[in-house]
Amino acid sequence: MTHTEGMLRDGALENKTIIVTGGGTGLGKSMAGYFLRLGANVVICSRKADVLANTADELRQSTGGRITFVACDVRKTEEVEQVIARAIETFGRVDGLVNNSAGNFISPTERLSYKAVDTIVDIVLRGTYYFTLALGKYWIENQIKGTVLNIVTTYATTGSGWVVPSAMAKAGVLTMTKSLAFEWARHGIRLNAIAPGPFPTKGAWDRLFPEELARKFSFENRIPLARTGDHQELANLAAYLISNFSAYMTGEVITLDGGEVLSAGQFNFLKEVTDDQWDAIEDQIKSATRTGKTPE
Numbered sequence: 001m002t003h004t005e006g007m008l009r010d011g012a013l014e015n016k017t018i019i020v021t022g023g024g025t026g027l028g029k030s031m032a033g034y035f036l037r038l039g040a041n042v043v044i045c046s047r048k049a050d051v052l053a054n055t056a057d058e059l060r061q062s063t064g065g066r067i068t069f070v071a072c073d074v075r076k077t078e079e080v081e082q083v084i085a086r087a088i089e090t091f092g093r094v095d096g097l098v099n100n101s102a103g104n105f106i107s108p109t110e111r112l113s114y115k116a117v118d119t120i121v122d123i124v125l126r127g128t129y130y131f132t133l134a135l136g137k138y139w140i141e142n143q144i145k146g147t148v149l150n151i152v153t154t155y156a157t158t159g160s161g162w163v164v165p166s167a168m169a170k171a172g173v174l175t176m177t178k179s180l181a182f183e184w185a186r187h188g189i190r191l192n193a194i195a196p197g198p199f200p201t202k203g204a205w206d207r208l209f210p211e212e213l214a215r216k217f218s219f220e221n222r223i224p225l226a227r228t229g230d231h232q233e234l235a236n237l238a239a240y241l242i243s244n245f246s247a248y249m250t251g252e253v254i255t256l257d258g259g260e261v262l263s264a265g266q267f268n269f270l271k272e273v274t275d276d277q278w279d280a281i282e283d284q285i286k287s288a289t290r291t292g293k294t295p296e
C-alpha cells in the first residue's frame with residue numbers, strides 16, 4: 001500500500017450524488033474522479049464549459065462513472081440554482097457538496113484595486129455560501145442528511161501576507177463551516193473542511209509559485225515531510241469526509257500539509273543544530289543545572 005492508492009472500499013459512495021465546484025481542473029478534478037470510482041454520481045461546475053466537457057469525457061471514460069457538468073459562475077445565485085436543479089433532474093437528488101472553486105494570486109496588498117480584492121472574496125466566500133445556502137434549504141425541505149466539504153487553506157487559521165483577500169475569504173468559509181455544523185446538526189447536515197498544504201496544480205502554481213519563486217523557496221526545505229502532496233492523498237480524505245464513514249464528524253477542519261503549518265514552532269530553528277553542537281549544549285545545560293549558574 002502506498003499513499004498514492006485509493007483508500008476507501010469499492011462502492012463507498014454508491015447512491016450518492018455529489019456536486020464538486022471547480023471540478024474541471026486540479027484538485028476538484030482529482031476528487032471528482034475518485035468519487036466516481038467509488039460509485040458516486042458527480043456533477044462538476046465552473047465558468048469554462050469547454051474545460052468541464054473535456055474533464056467529464058475523460059473521467060467518464062477512465063472510471064465508467066456517471067458524471068455531468070453545468071457551466072456556472074459561483075458568484076451568481078441563478079447559476080448556482082441551475083446547477084442544483086440540473087443535478088436533481090439528472091440524478092434524482094443531491095447528497096453532497098464540495099466547495100472547491102477558488103480564485104487567488106500573490107500580490108503585495110497595497111498593489112490591489114478594490115475590484116481585485118472583491119474578485120477573490122466573491123469567488124471564495126460568496127460562492128461558497130451561495131452554494132451552501134441553496135443546498136441547505138433543499139436538504140432541510142426534503143429531509144436529506146446532506147454533507148458539505150469546504151476546501152480551505154492552512155492560512156485560514158494562521159493568516160498570511162501576500163494572499164490577504166484569499167486568507168480573509170477562506171477564514172470566513174472556515175467560520176461558516178463550524179457555525180453551520182452546529183446549527184444544521186439537528187437536520188443531520190454535516191459540514192467539514194480540509195486545509196491542504198501545497199498540492200501541485202496548474203491553477204495554484206501559475207498564480208502562487210511562479211517558476212522563479214518555486215526555485216528559490218523549495219518545498220523540500222520548507223515542508224517537514226520534504227515533499228508536496230499527492231492528489232490521491234487529498235482525494236482519500238475528501239472521500240472519507242463526504243462519505244457515511246465520517247458520520248460522527250462535523251465542524252472539523254483537517255490539515256493535510258506535510259507539517260508545513262507547524263513551522264511557527266518557537267524552537268524549530270534548532271533544526272540547524274548538529275550532533276556535535278548538541279553534545280556541547282547538553283554539557284552546558286547540565287553544568288548550569290549542577291552549579292545553579294548559567295555560563296557567561
Ligand SMILES: CCC/C=C/C(=O)SCCNC(=O)CCNC(=O)[C@H](O)C(C)(C)COP(=O)([O-])OP(=O)([O-])OC[C@H]1O[C@@H](n2cnc3c(N)ncnc32)[C@H](O)[C@@H]1OP(=O)([O-])[O-]
Nearest residue numbers: 102103104105107113115116119153197198203204207208
Ligand atoms: C498553496 C496555497 C493555497 C492556494 C490557494 C488557492 O486558492 S489556489 C487556486 C488558484 N486558482 C485560481 O485562482 C483559478 C481562478 N483564477 C482566475 O480566474 C484569476 O486568477 C482571477 C482570480 C484573477 C479571476 O479572473 P477574472 O477574469 O474573473 O478577473 P480579472 O482578470 O478581471 O481580474 C479581476 C481584478 O483582479 C486584478 N488582478 C488580477 N491578477 C492580478 C495580479 N496578479 N496582481 C494584481 N491584480 C490582479 C485585475 O487587474 C482586476 O482588477 P482591476 O484592474 O479591474 O481593478
Ligand SMILES: NC(=O)C1=CN([C@@H]2O[C@H](COP(=O)(O)OP(=O)(O)OC[C@H]3O[C@@H](n4cnc5c(N)ncnc54)[C@H](OP(=O)(O)O)[C@@H]3O)[C@@H](O)[C@H]2O)C=CC1
Nearest residue numbers: 022025026027046047048073074101102198199201203204
Ligand atoms: N493546490 C494547492 O496547493 C492548494 C489549493 N487549495 C484550494 O484547493 C482548491 C482547488 O484549487 P486548485 O485545484 O489548486 O486550483 P484550480 O485553479 O485548478 O481550481 C480552481 C477552480 O475554481 C474554478 N473557479 C474559479 N473561479 C470560479 C467562479 N467564479 N465560479 C466557478 N468556478 C470558479 C476554476 O474553474 P474555471 O476557471 O472554469 O471557473 C477552477 O476549476 C481551491 O479551493 C484552493 O483554494 C488550498 C490550498 C492549497
